[in-house]
Every structure is written in C-alpha cells, then in structure tokens.
Amino acid sequence: MAGGAASGGSASTDTYKEARNWLLLPAWVYLGVFVLIPVIMMLVYSFLTKEFRGGVVWEFSTAAYDQFFFDRGLFGDEPAKIEWTYITIFWRSIWQAAAATLLALAIGFPTAYFIATRPERARPMWVFLITIPYWVNLLIRTVSMKFMLRDTGPLNDVLIGIGLINDPISIINTNFAVQLGLFYSYLPFMVLPIYASVERYNFSLSEAAADLYASKWVTLRRILLPAVKPGVIAGCILVFVPSMGSFLAPDLLGGAKNFMIGSLIEEQFKGNAGNWPFGAAASMVLLSMVLIILMIFARQQAKAEKEVS
Amino acid sequence: MLSLIKLYGEVAMSESREIAIDVRAAVKRYGDFTALKTISLSIYDNEFFTLLGPSGCGKTTLLRMIAGFEDVTEGAIFLYGDPIADLPPNKRPVNTVFQNYALFPQMTILDNVAFGLEMRGQSKSQARKAAGEMLELVQLSQFAARKPSQLSGGQQQRVALARALAPKPKVLLLDEPLSALDLKLRKAMQLELKHLQRETGITFIFVTHDQEEALTMSDRIAVMSAGELQQLGEARDIYERPRNMFVADFIGETNLLEVSVDAINAGRATCHLGGGHELSCNSVEGVNVGAKVHMSVRPERLFMSEGPTDSEGLKGTVRENIFVGTDISTLIDLDDGPKFIVRTSNSDRGNKRIFEPGNEVYVNMEMEAARLLVD
Numbered sequence: 218m219a220g221g222a223a224s225g226g227s228a229s230t231d232t233y234k235e236a237r238n239w240l241l242l243p244a245w246v247y248l249g250v251f252v253l254i255p256v257i258m259m260l261v262y263s264f265l266t267k268e269f270r271g272g273v274v275w276e277f278s279t280a281a282y283d284q285f286f287f288d289r290g291l292f293g294d295e296p297a298k299i300e301w302t303y304i305t306i307f308w309r310s311i312w313q314a315a316a317a318t319l320l321a322l323a324i325g326f327p328t329a330y331f332i333a334t335r336p337e338r339a340r341p342m343w344v345f346l347i348t349i350p351y352w353v354n355l356l357i358r359t360v361s362m363k364f365m366l367r368d369t370g371p372l373n374d375v376l377i378g379i380g381l382i383n384d385p386i387s388i389i390n391t392n393f394a395v396q397l398g399l400f401y402s403y404l405p406f407m408v409l410p411i412y413a414s415v416e417r418y419n420f421s422l423s424e425a426a427a428d429l430y431a432s433k434w435v436t437l438r439r440i441l442l443p444a445v446k447p448g449v450i451a452g453c454i455l456v457f458v459p460s461m462g463s464f465l466a467p468d469l470l471g472g473a474k475n476f477m478i479g480s481l482i483e484e485q486f487k488g489n490a491g492n493w494p495f496g497a498a499a500s501m502v503l504l505s506m507v508l509i510i511l512m513i514f515a516r517q518q519a520k521a522e523k524e525v526s
Numbered sequence: 527m528l529s530l531i532k533l534y535g536e537v538a539m540s541e542s543r544e545i546a547i548d549v550r551a552a553v554k555r556y557g558d559f560t561a562l563k564t565i566s567l568s569i570y571d572n573e574f575f576t577l578l579g580p581s582g583c584g585k586t587t588l589l590r591m592i593a594g595f596e597d598v599t600e601g602a603i604f605l606y607g608d609p610i611a612d613l614p615p616n617k618r619p620v621n622t623v624f625q626n627y628a629l630f631p632q633m634t635i636l637d638n639v640a641f642g643l644e645m646r647g648q649s650k651s652q653a654r655k656a657a658g659e660m661l662e663l664v665q666l667s668q669f670a671a672r673k674p675s676q677l678s679g680g681q682q683q684r685v686a687l688a689r690a691l692a693p694k695p696k697v698l699l700l701d702e703p704l705s706a707l708d709l710k711l712r713k714a715m716q717l718e719l720k721h722l723q724r725e726t727g728i729t730f731i732f733v734t735h736d737q738e739e740a741l742t743m744s745d746r747i748a749v750m751s752a753g754e755l756q757q758l759g760e761a762r763d764i765y766e767r768p769r770n771m772f773v774a775d776f777i778g779e780t781n782l783l784e785v786s787v788d789a790i791n792a793g794r795a796t797c798h799l800g801g802g803h804e805l806s807c808n809s810v811e812g813v814n815v816g817a818k819v820h821m822s823v824r825p826e827r828l829f830m831s832e833g834p835t836d837s838e839g840l841k842g843t844v845r846e847n848i849f850v851g852t853d854i855s856t857l858i859d860l861d862d863g864p865k866f867i868v869r870t871s872n873s874d875r876g877n878k879r880i881f882e883p884g885n886e887v888y889v890n891m892e893m894e895a896a897r898l899l900v901d
Contacts, residue, residue, distance in 0.1 A: 424595050425628035427615040429642035429693065443632045 256504070263497035271491045281498035303481070303499065307506070310478040313392060313467070314460035317399035318407075321456045322449070324400070325407035329448075332408075333415035340416070347408055355402060359469050362398055363389060366470070390472035398466030399456075406455035414448025415441075446521035454514050458507055478503055544571040544606070546697055546729040547592060552601035552611075554587050554753075561587045563753045564601070569697075569731060570746075571606075574723045576732045578740040579750035580776070585733050586701060588750075592731065593622050593699050606696060616645075621695035623703045627686040629674035635685050636661065636670040642693040660688045680711045687722075697729045704739065716742055737777045741765060749773050766824075771899050774822035781823045783864050785898075787815055795898060797821065803840045803863045807896035820899045825855065825869035827895035830879070830887040839888030842866065844881045854880055858889055 263281050265273040283289075288300040332343040350358065365372050366388045373385035388394050418441065426436040442449070464479030471477070478499065485496025547569040554562035562584045569575045577585035590596040592603060594615030603611045610618050621642065629638050639657035644650060661667050664684040666677075674682055683703060690698055700719075704712045720743050723730045734740055740747050741761045749756040749764060749772075757769045768774035775782060785797035788804075795809035799821070813819055831839065842860040852873075858866045866889050870880060881887050 419626070419628065421624055421626060421628040422630060424593075424615070425622070425624060425630070426641070427595075428593060428620075428622045429689070430616045430645035431641070432616060435645065440630060 259497045259500050259504075263494055263501050265494050267492045267494045271486070271493060273493050278494065281492070281494035284495055285498050285502060306476055306481055307478050307502070309475070310461050310503075311506070313395050313399065313475075313477060314457050314463075316392075316396045317403070317460045318453050318457045320396055320400040321404050321407040322453065325404055325452060326411055326449070329408045329411035330415050332412050333418070334420075344409070344412065347405055351405055355465060359398055359402070359465050362401060363469050366394055366397070389470060390474065392471070392475055394470040395467050395475050395477070398470040399460040399463055402463065402466060403456040403459055406459075407452035410451040410455065411445060411448040414445040418444050443521070447518055450514055450518045450521060454511065458511070461507060462503055545569070545604075546571045546573070546606060547731065548604040548607075549588070549592075550602045550604070552588070552591060552603060553599045554584070554591060554596060555599045561753055562591075565755050566601075567748055567755060567758060569729060571729055572727045574720065574730045574732065574743055574745045576734060576740045576744035576747045577750060578734055578737060578747050578776075579756075580735055582752075583750040584753040585735075585750050589622075589699050589701055589731060589733050592697070593620060594618050619695055620697040620699055621690035621693060622699040622701060623683075623686045623690045625702045625705060627674075627682045627703075629682055629685055629689070631674055634671050634673060635666065635677070638674065638685060639689045639692050642689060646693055657688075657692055660692045661685075664688045679706055680715070683707060683715065687719075691722075691726065691728070695728065697731060700730060700732045702733055702735070705734075705736075712739075719743065741777070749776065751776070767897065768822060768899065771820050771822075774820075774897070774899055779825055779867065779869070781825060781828075781864075781866050783821045783823070784818065785821045786818045787813055787898075790815055797898075799860075800863050803860055805840070805891070805896060807898060808894065810898050810900065812900040813898050821896050822899055823866075823891060823896045825867040826853070826871070827892045828866065828868040829870070829890050830856065830858070830868055830881055831890055832879070832887065834888050835890050839890050840866070841886065841888055844883050844885045844887055846883055847880065856881065858887060860889070 262273055264277055264279065266276040266278040266280065268274050284300070285303050286300055287297040289295050289297050328347070332340055332347070335343055364370055367373075368385040368387055368389070372388070373382075376382045377385065388397075422440050422444065423436050426440045427433075431439070461477075462479045462482075464477065464483045467475055467477040467480050468483075482496050482499050482503070485491045485493060485499070545568045549565055549567050549569075552562060552565050553560070565584075565588060577588060579585045587596060591598055591611075594610070594613060594617075598611040601611075602609055605618065605620065629635075630641065633641070636654060636657050639660050640650070640653035643653035643656055648656070658667065658670065661670055664687060666681060666684055666688070669677060669681065669685075674685065677685065683706075686703065704715050704719075707715060716739060719730070719732075732740075732743065744761050746758065746760055747764050748758045751772050757764055757773045759767075764773060765777055768777060768780075771782065774780050783799050785799045785805075787795050787797050787809075789796045790809050790813070793809055794806050795813060796804065796806045798804045807821065830844075833839075834841075840860050840863070842858040842863070844856055845859055845865075846857040848855040848857070853869045853871050856868045856870065858868060860866060868889060
C-alpha cells in the first residue's frame, strides 16, 4: 500500500490499486464488524461492574481482573494472595492444547507426507477423504467420541474382545480423553498446511542427501523438516489456538476435574450464575496469551520461510 | 585445477582395464511398461563414459539404477566386483551431480559441500576444512558463506560438482548437469569436466541427449533408444561406423539414402539409388544381394566438381547454399534421384569451389565415406 513510487504509477496500476481496495473492502468490513467490535466490547465489559443474574452495571471496575489473579478471602477484606484456581485452569488449557497439538503433529505429519507422495492424480481424493468426517457437526462428533471411549463403549469392547485387556480402561473424564477430543477436532488443520508444504518440496533433495550417505532419519531431520517447517508451524498454530479456547471437548470428555479456560468463560455467560465482566476479563487474558504465542510462532515462521527461500 | 593431483594423489594411467561398473542383463519395468530392456555393459575404471539418447530412451533410468534411486527389476549391477543392486543409495560409494543440482537451500555453500564428508563420519571441522579446499578447486571460495539461491546457475553447477566429488566417490554420476547452462558456459564446463576427470582419475558416467557434447567429452559412448542399447564404442567409431539407422541419424548430420544392393564383390557392394545413379562401398555383414538397405554418407566427406572425376560422380543441380559459420552446406538435387547435403569447410575454400544455386555439379565421395546400415 505504501508503495513509495516517487514517479507516480501509470493509469493502469492506479486502476489496479483502486480495484484492489474495493475488493478488500468486504474483508475489512467483516473483520471490523465480527472481530474488532466484539473484542472492543469484551475489553469494555471486562472493566465494568457485574449485575447479579447476568449482565453489567455501567460503572468502571477492575474487580474482574482482581478476581482472576488475587484471593482476598471470602469477604474481600484479607490481604491479597495469588489466586491459583484460575491460573491453574489456564495452565491446564495451555498444557492440554499443547498435548493435543503434539498428538496432531505426530499423526498429521506422516498422513500429510503420505498424501503428498501419492501420484498427483490421487492426491485430491486423499485430501477429500481426510475432510469427510468434518462434514458432521463438531458437537455430534464429540458426543460420538464420548460414546466410543466410555467404559462400556465399542473401544473397550473390542480391546476386551481381542483379549488385550481384561477390565475396561477408563479413558473418559481424563486429561487424555480431552487431548484425544481436541486432536480429533482439529486434525485437518494440521494435515492440510503440512501437505501443502510437502507437496512443494523438491524430493531430489532427499535423493541428494541419500546419495551423500545420509540415513533416512538424518535426511528427515536435516533436509526435509527444515524445508517444510513453515507448514508445520502453520499447522501447530491452527491446532493450538482453537484447542486452547475450546470448551466442547473438555466439557463432554473431561468432566468437572478437567475444566479448561473455554469452559470457564462459557460458564460466565450461561444462565444466572454468570459473571459477565469476569468472563470478559478471562477472555482478554486468553486473547493476550494467544497473541503472545502467535507472535513467537510468527517470528519462527518468518525465519523458517526466509531459510527455505 | 592442478592442485587436484595433490588431493587425489598421482593418478597412474593404468593400462589394465579394471571394470568399474558392470551392468549385467539389467531390466527395469514400471508395471506393464518396460523402461529398460535387458541392458548389459561394462564401464572401465578411469573412463569418461557417456549414456547418450533422446529423452525417454532409458539413459537416466539406468543412471538412477546405478545410483540406487531406482531398484533393478531383473539382473545385477557390480561396482568393482561387488554386487550393489540391493544396496540403498547411502551405502553406495558413488555420488551424483543432479540435473537441477539439488543443493540444500537452507545450508551455506560450504555446508553443502561438507555434508557428504560429515555423513561419512568426519567431524564437522574436518569436513568443513576439506570442503573449503574443494571449493577452492572450483574457484568458489569467496561464496562459501552464501546460500545456493544467491549463486548463478553456473556457480550452482560447480557447487553441485564440488559436493559430489568431495567424498571421493569411486564413480561419479552426472545427470545432464550442463543442460541448464547457456551455450558458452556449457562449452567451457565441458572442457573443465573432461580435465577434472583426467586429473582425479575417477570414473565419470555422464548422461546427455546432446550428441555433440557426448562426442566432445567421452572416451566411450553408449547410444540408447527406446530402452535398448543401440551401439557402444569410442566416439570416433560411433560417428564413422554407425551400426544402424538410429545411430547414424542421431549422431551428427548425415545423408540417409535408400539403396538396393546389386552385387557384392570382394567385400565391395555395388548399389543403386534410383534415377540410374550407382555407387559402391564396403559391404557389411548381414547385407545380401538384392536387399534394400539404408546408406549413410556424412556430408563433410562429399565434395563437388564441375565435371565427372575418377571416382563415381553423381550428377545433380545445386539448390541452395547455407552458411553455418565454419562450414557451408550445399543442398543438391540429383537428376531423378535423392537429395544430398554436401558440407564444405570454409577453410577449404581455396581448394574447393562453392557452386551457386542452379549450377550443374557432380557429387563425389571419399573411398570409405559411404556406409551400409543393417536396420
């Protein structure tokens, strides 16, 4: 946009610039209405006073943030101590999202590699197959997962049936169940960007490495991975960020013990027990956390892309 | 280039012809498609050997089978007597210069060249030191810290060469390494590669579709077409004594004529080529009286005269002269007969006359110039 062309563009480039601005308009409007305004509302609400039975009183207050980080006793008159409850929930969210991301990477990378190494005509079919389960609503998929994993569900039946275990293993209501749920919810977001970068990879580089006495493992680590790093980072962001704020999988598969930040926020706006400013404050904390992580990733991404080109 | 001798030690030009690569009845099939039909050939130690043929002839497939990138459907390949057909590429002491160079984009030039040495167990500092010496050889020391994308095509080509030579392979495979370079650079690299081969004493197997390049560089050439070996021999041999139509046509420029054999006497065949024109040439095995075969005559071995000479002259009319730098090509229509191309070197113009279009001339040939081909 700030082209800085001193001589001034010709008529045709001006026309293009104008056309481009008009074409960008819907995107800007969309982002403004559905992203910027809600975030500003959230920021404003997080500094208001809560109304019992939900809603807010238009009176400035930092009580919501105070409640998130500090414990001042039941009546609010004791000296402030760090409030660990919400930080723990927050920490668990990061941890669970990270575990789900790693799981998605471990399964998604070989899958993407497999698809990208099929004959060119067969690849769209494989990509299509990957996306099929995601035509079904997320809620229904998560409920089905709960059904599959429960003590008397098909998974345990099969494992007992083939004699691998004697007693059903309890998966439901554990951290692992939540990780599985998150992983399954966002797997295609890992597969597709990695697939795109492996497809662009020049496989004669792998041949050159093998020709120069590198083992398969060294070739993967030193030649292929650096080349597809941008895709891997993009996939990790796309799985990690929505996983962190997710509430369906933790609610349905994790039970009360495995509460995540998404569920905490959801609770604040649901029913009469809610505390809107507190929910808004927790959202703002989540948002800033995600932004920090994104910035770290983005820096990595820029570095990786520079190396590849 | 001279310091190469220091690196590799004195190379004895041994007379004993040890076999470096022995391909025995190798076949390559992809499903129903046969890319390579039962090829057997031996490539000698310290030889500049070229696989030559049009695209799709199987030359690259054969090279990739020697490198280990393609498995051998049937048959065997030996490297100095050891079977290698079942070894993965990283266990074969051969290195490849790839057509697109395949330099590692995220590594510096120095690390690219050091990679193979490091993989062979040298320490990083050792490998880098040796790689630095290798870069000096290809005159790229000042680019050691750059990334491949910052180099020109010709420079990348030399890095690829340095990288493949650094681990001192027993055999160096070159897959059309010069095809992306412009003509002038290509000619310079051809000579440089040839010198490099002489000085290192490493066996080079070079793949190209450019017959001129093959003739310039090779000790021996294997001409391939449609997955088959057409002819194997020294450059001169293949040029002057092509075995069949394909080789005669593919290598250099030639007059290909359809003739019928009238008589064979004491190793000489008398043939006629339509329009009552007759010539005689050495007979080859497999040609019988009455047979219709092809004859190949190189245009530079023909000359023109105003009247009939002692040798059998073929009477015709000049149609066109084409100036091609060092030579002039003259197109001649024989009376009631086939067309001929005669090539006269520009340096010969003192002795040989150039005729103008419309002139009547006689086309004469040197004694051994014509060659019968068994298809």
